[in-house]
Amino acid sequence: MNLTLKVWRQKGANVKGALETYQVKANEHMSFLEMLDVLNEDLISQGKEPVAFAHDCREGICGTCNLVIDGRPHGPQQGTTVCQLHMRAFKDGQTIVVEPWRAAAFPIIKDLVVDRSSFDAIIQAGGFISVNTGQAQDGNAIPIEKDTASLAFDAATCIGCGACVAACPNGSAMLFTSAKVSHLALMPQGKVEHEKRVQKMVAQMDLEGFGNCSNTGACEVECPKEISISNIARLNRSYVGSVLSSD
Amino acid sequence: MSLTGLFLILFLVIHLIGNLQLLIDDGGRTFNEYAYLMTNNPLIKVISYGNYFFILLHAFQGILLWRQNASAKGQKYAVSTSNNASWASKNMGPLGLIILAFIVLHMWQFWYQMKFGGLPTATYDGLEVKNLYGPVSEAFSQLPFVIFYVVCMAFIALHLSHGFQSAFQSLGLNHKKYTPAIKFLGTAYSILVPLGFAIIPVFFFLFR
Numbered sequence: 519m520n521l522t523l524k525v526w527r528q529k530g531a532n533v534k535g536a537l538e539t540y541q542v543k544a545n546e547h548m549s550f551l552e553m554l555d556v557l558n559e560d561l562i563s564q565g566k567e568p569v570a571f572a573h574d575c576r577e578g579i580c581g582t583c584n585l586v587i588d589g590r591p592h593g594p595q596q597g598t599t600v601c602q603l604h605m606r607a608f609k610d611g612q613t614i615v616v617e618p619w620r621a622a623a624f625p626i627i628k629d630l631v632v633d634r635s636s637f638d639a640i641i642q643a644g645g646f647i648s649v650n651t652g653q654a655q656d657g658n659a660i661p662i663e664k665d666t667a668s669l670a671f672d673a674a675t676c677i678g679c680g681a682c683v684a685a686c687p688n689g690s691a692m693l694f695t696s697a698k699v700s701h702l703a704l705m706p707q708g709k710v711e712h713e714k715r716v717q718k719m720v721a722q723m724d725l726e727g728f729g730n731c732s733n734t735g736a737c738e739v740e741c742p743k744e745i746s747i748s749n750i751a752r753l754n755r756s757y758v759g760s761v762l763s764s765d
Numbered sequence: 766m767s768l769t770g771l772f773l774i775l776f777l778v779i780h781l782i783g784n785l786q787l788l789i790d791d792g793g794r795t796f797n798e799y800a801y802l803m804t805n806n807p808l809i810k811v812i813s814y815g816n817y818f819f820i821l822l823h824a825f826q827g828i829l830l831w832r833q834n835a836s837a838k839g840q841k842y843a844v845s846t847s848n849n850a851s852w853a854s855k856n857m858g859p860l861g862l863i864i865l866a867f868i869v870l871h872m873w874q875f876w877y878q879m880k881f882g883g884l885p886t887a888t889y890d891g892l893e894v895k896n897l898y899g900p901v902s903e904a905f906s907q908l909p910f911v912i913f914y915v916v917c918m919a920f921i922a923l924h925l926s927h928g929f930q931s932a933f934q935s936l937g938l939n940h941k942k943y944t945p946a947i948k949f950l951g952t953a954y955s956i957l958v959p960l961g962f963a964i965i966p967v968f969f970f971l972f973r
């Protein structure tokens with residue numbers, strides 16, 4: 519298949535960028551990233567600078583591949599990361615626009631690569647359990663109701679990709695933060711520090727320059743792991759509770 | 766934001782019930798007596814000062830939120846992601862600002878007249894009350910004003926079509942069983958209440 523790509527090129531953080539047009543020959547079995555690999559091979563053989571884009575596992579679990587494709591974070595397919603998106607989702611002769619995540623808290627490093635260390639800072643602020651809770655068998659020794667375990671697992675599937683921020687008209691990180699808070703809050707090991715964790719992670723989120731959630735719901739539509747905004751409600755609930763009960 | 770918003774939602778219902786008395790065909794007697802009660806009862810006075818404060822607080826917080834969010838957004842996408850959130854939900858700030866402008870005008874036109882304006886009075890059973898019905902029916906006899914008023918109600922409807930259910934989510938009230946009901950109630954409220962307000966000027970223009 520023959521494709522026309524319009525790709526965001528930007529040499530560095532504080533340089534002006536622009537969309538540039540390229541032609542690529544791909545086939546429908548390729549993933550979107552493999553198609554970009556083909557483009558980069560072409561560019562290198564022409565002695566041009568390849569397009570910088572981030573990727574790691576290429577199996578939908580690490581959250582590194584971050585592209586906005588035709589205006590949608592992770593592209594047109596529901597519940598799929600860019601690396602798991604295949605070219606059969608596109609038509610021969612199609613023009614595809616590829617842009618980086620856009621949010622004040624995700625500054626561009628180069629081309630399509632953004633700096634997501636603001637997410638790391640949120641996790642470092644409280645997204646952990648302070649004591650060693652043992653190995654798998656210790657976890658299995660604690661009875662946890664199946665529904666609760668499933669809810670926690672759903673939240674834990676968040677891969678920290680940042681599509682929620684990229685999709686949000688307010689550049690808010692509430693879906694990510696609420697997923698991290700929820701998966702720990704629902705487990706007995708995580709419950710102990712829940713309220714402090716909520717306070718610290720929310721404060722860090724604001725400090726990093728993310729916007730405020732106004733409940734547009736844009737994030738859950740684009741999340742490759744289909745994290746629900748009911749997690750955001752849980753975070754809000756916990757936040758109100760932690761403010762009221764703190765000393 | 767959510768608490769002040771919910772208070773204003775409650776206020777609008779009470780305000781609408783009051784206003785609907787304008788439709789009673791008794792030359793404005795019921796309405797004027799109601800307006801007298803509203804300006805002279807001490808309990809209502811306390812609530813109304815709370816209300817002015819909450820409107821200002823809600824507007825202040827709203828504008829602050831709008832500004833913070835605008836600067837958190839980053840550069841605009843060449844292709845927009847706008848297909849997955851309602852238009853109203855993304856324009857709460859601008860909608861709110863229009864509503865605020867309307868409220869200011871509205872207060873000057875009716876509230877200020879009632880409180881401080883030299884309105885002619887009417888006497889019912891020996892009780893002398895200001896005739897607010899007069900300027901209201903006067904204003905609603907002018908077509909441009911009627912159109913303006915109806916359009917402003919449409920903006921309030923849009924603001925509430927998102928705001929009603931958003932306030933519950935902001936407070937953390939999201940539940941498989943109740944959220945669909947809240948959304949339904951929000952849609953019904955955001956249509957019926959502004960419609961109720963809008964009917965009054967249209968009725969006056971056509972039939973009084």
Ligand code: HEM
Pocket residue numbers: 731732733766767768769770771773774777820823824825826827828830831857858860861862864865868921924925927928929930931932933935
């Ligand atoms: C009739 C008067 C009004 C009512 C009943 C009302 C109601 C509401 C409600 C219920 C919310 C949702 C709160 C939440 O999700 O936490 C809201 C949000 C908001 N309102 Fe109002 N409002 C009114 C007037 C105004 C005014 C005068 C402004 C002035 C600028 C304004 C600006 C906003 C903004 C910016 C939001 C935030 C968007 C969001 O959180 O989704 N509103 N309003």
Ligand code: SF4
Pocket residue numbers: 581675676677678679680681682683693694697740741742743744745
């Ligand atoms: S909530 Fe979804 S979109 Fe946001 S970081 Fe996690 S996986 Fe990505």
Ligand code: FES
Pocket residue numbers: 573574575576577578579580581582583599600601602
């Ligand atoms: S490269 Fe790891 S999720 Fe796509």
